[in-house]
Amino acid sequence: MAKKTIGPVRREFVPWEDPEQKPFIEFRNVTKKFGDFIAVNNLSLKIYKREFFALLGGSGCGKTTLMRMLAGFETPTSGEIFLDGQDLSGIPPFRRPSNMMFQSYALFPHMSVEKNIAFGLEQDNLSKTEIDDRVAEMLRLTKLEQFAKRKPHQLSGGQRQRVALARSLAKRPKVLLLDEPLGALDRKLREETQFELMALQEDLKMTFLIVTHDQEEAMTVADRIAVMDRGELVQVATPSEIYEAPNSKFVADFIGDVNLIEAKVLEKGDNGTRMQAAVGDFAIDTEQTTSASVGDTVWYAIRPEKMRISQGQPEDSVTNQIGGIVWDIAYLGDVSIFHAKVGEDDHDILRATKANISRMVENPITWDENVILTFDRDAGVILTG
Numbered sequence: 333m334a335k336k337t338i339g340p341v342r343r344e345f346v347p348w349e350d351p352e353q354k355p356f357i358e359f360r361n362v363t364k365k366f367g368d369f370i371a372v373n374n375l376s377l378k379i380y381k382r383e384f385f386a387l388l389g390g391s392g393c394g395k396t397t398l399m400r401m402l403a404g405f406e407t408p409t410s411g412e413i414f415l416d417g418q419d420l421s422g423i424p425p426f427r428r429p430s431n432m433m434f435q436s437y438a439l440f441p442h443m444s445v446e447k448n449i450a451f452g453l454e455q456d457n458l459s460k461t462e463i464d465d466r467v468a469e470m471l472r473l474t475k476l477e478q479f480a481k482r483k484p485h486q487l488s489g490g491q492r493q494r495v496a497l498a499r500s501l502a503k504r505p506k507v508l509l510l511d512e513p514l515g516a517l518d519r520k521l522r523e524e525t526q527f528e529l530m531a532l533q534e535d536l537k538m539t540f541l542i543v544t545h546d547q548e549e550a551m552t553v554a555d556r557i558a559v560m561d562r563g564e565l566v567q568v569a570t571p572s573e574i575y576e577a578p579n580s581k582f583v584a585d586f587i588g589d590v591n592l593i594e595a596k597v598l599e600k601g602d603n604g605t606r607m608q609a610a611v612g613d614f615a616i617d618t619e620q621t622t623s624a625s626v627g628d629t630v631w632y633a634i635r636p637e638k639m640r641i642s643q644g645q646p647e648d649s650v651t652n653q654i655g656g657i658v659w660d661i662a663y664l665g666d667v668s669i670f671h672a673k674v675g676e677d678d679h680d681i682l683r684a685t686k687a688n689i690s691r692m693v694e695n696p697i698t699w700d701e702n703v704i705l706t707f708d709r710d711a712g713v714i715l716t717g
């Protein structure tokens with residue numbers, strides 16, 4: 333089912349790294365105010381043809397407003413939006429070459445699945461043959477053939493979601509806008525549907541823009557993600573860049589789990605940079621420290637899975653070891669997350685993830701035990717913002 337190739341093949345598709353490429357969608361200095369409230373603040377963003385692009389952020393960050401301005405449901409207070417070279421200002425939603433799929437699906441309850449899909453095409457006065465062909469194609473693509481005659485109430489949530497998708501795609505928009513499309517589905521179905529969406533986007537070679545507050549969803553489906561906060565873009569990058577090299581504390585904390593260690597840059601050298609922290613001194617690769625100077629106090633961010641945990645007490649002669657006591661353990665099946673208390677304060681907690689590889693765990697690390705947290709010199713990133 334999952335057709336999207338993650339790896340070298342997929343990475344050939346990197347229009348955003350090619351300065352010759354023209355953006356397909358472009359927001360230029362777009363601001364949206366509701367009264368005095370600034371929902372989107374002077375935002376500029378380029379999205380490329382055939383990208384699966386995600387707008388990600390917490391509640392109220394302005395992501396839906398940004399998408400609604402592209403769809404034409406909101407008008408920017410200032411700035412411009414272009415789609416395929418066309419300035420969209422003054423163009424009403426139904427004349428725009430985009431189509432938006434809502435979280436509520438907004439299906440017509442009295443119409444069958446095929447009629448729901450055909451509705452927009454009939455409004456556009458397409459010929460009956462053309463409509464029949466497109467409906468058949470959409471039913472096939474969304475695997476709904478056997479449900480064509482059913483009404484929405486005779487379908488499961490996942491099937492209704494697919495009808496909404498089929499209806500949005502039937503008009504062959506240049507870009508499909510997905511506003512929290514999978515929010516109503518349970519976790520397992522949501523994950524399955526994410527892969528179906530990716531396969532569909534590949535098949536149709538279309539540009540998809542999705543709004544979500546679910547970072548796992550954005551990371552699964554998107555080629556690139558824009559992380560938003562208070563109406564502004566904080567970082568725009570691929571999922572792995574965002575995870576491995578967040579540009580701020582906000583992004584590091586928003587995407588996945590992270591340990592933030594406050595540390596001072598003591599000394600930079602060819603053999604690494606020495607850092608001083610309440611949990612003890614440690615060393616990191618100097619290439620990682622370009623954003624900070626000697627004397628600066630920064631945050632060193634390490635993902636829990638890059639922190640190794642073992643029983644015992646740290647040895648003074650070994651660097652990058654932090655001693656702690658197991659405070660809490662969350663058993664998640666595939667992994668366990670250990671919370672180790674590494675200082676006097678209740679907030680001095682570092683987290684380490686350990687894969688539960690064997691069922692026959694010898695010496696399982698348990699509560700109140702002394703542990704050593706160890707990390708490599710390139711395990712984390714320095715964050716100054």
Ligand SMILES: Nc1ncnc2c1ncn2[C@@H]1O[C@H](COP(=O)(O)OP(=O)(O)OP(=O)(O)O)[C@@H](O)[C@H]1O
Nearest residue numbers: 366369371389390391392393394395396397398545
């Ligand atoms: N029509 C409106 N009138 C006044 N304020 C609005 C209007 N639409 C949105 N807002 C405000 O603008 C801000 C951004 O809203 P938006 O819907 O874009 O957020 P969001 O990031 O999509 O959040 P959520 O995930 O909760 O939907 C919010 O504070 C919201 O209250």
